[in-house]
Amino acid sequence: MPSIPHDLAAFLVEAKRRTYAGLDDDATIAMPLLAGSRQLEHRAAPYAYRDIYFGMGFFVGQETVSRDDRVIWSMSYSGGARAEITDRDTFLAIYKFLRQALLGVCEEEPYRGPRLFEHAGMVYRNDVQGALDRFHGVETIDREDDAPLYELRYSGGLLR
Structure with a gap:
């Protein structure tokens, strides 16, 4: 089994805070690799982070971390707002709250947000x-x- 690089968790926290959690879709690059996707990237040598996803209300995506141009870690995800939520203001409020929760990502569990986050009448x-x-x-x-x-x-996890 490959050993976990000592600085991978810290890099993941930085990358997540500097992409979707911190910037929303404003972090999307202009020419994504896959047509119709949103692609967010962060680099800090020797690592490169890429998050590619499709959809909004329900979305599917994959995050990868490369080290020296070789993908070493990946996480796939899918989900979204409940299908019966059609009110735009509610929809936007959910994703704004989600980004606030995701800013709480920590090195001990650098996957999504913290175990618990409460704010403005919502619980993550x-x-x-x-x-x-x-x-x-x-x-x-x-x-x-x-x-x-x-x-x-x-x-997800380390690739081998």
């Missing part, structure tokens, strides 16, 4: 199992009254 929960080399999790957003708003499933 992140249930993750495993370690940086192999993990899976589910993140949810509910109203304080437990009405479900959003769910995303993710998994």
Whole structure:
């Protein structure tokens, strides 16, 4: 089994905060590799981070980290706002709240957001199992009254 590079978690935290969590889709590069996708990137030698996803209300994506031009880590994810949510203001509020939660990503679990984040009547929960080399999790957003708003499933790890 490959060993986890000592600085990979710190790089992931920096990359996530400097792409979607910090900049929303403004971090999207102009010419994505896949037509119709959004592609966010961050580089800090020797690493390069790339997040490519499709969709908005329901979306599917993949994050990769390369070291010296070789992909060493990846995470795939899919999810989004509940299908019955059609009000644009509610939709935008959910994703604004999600970005705030994702800014709380930490080196101990650098996958999505923190285990728990509450703000403005919404509650973000992140249930993750495993370690940086192999993990899976589910993140949810509910109203304080437990009405479900959003769910995303993710998994990934070191490539070998």
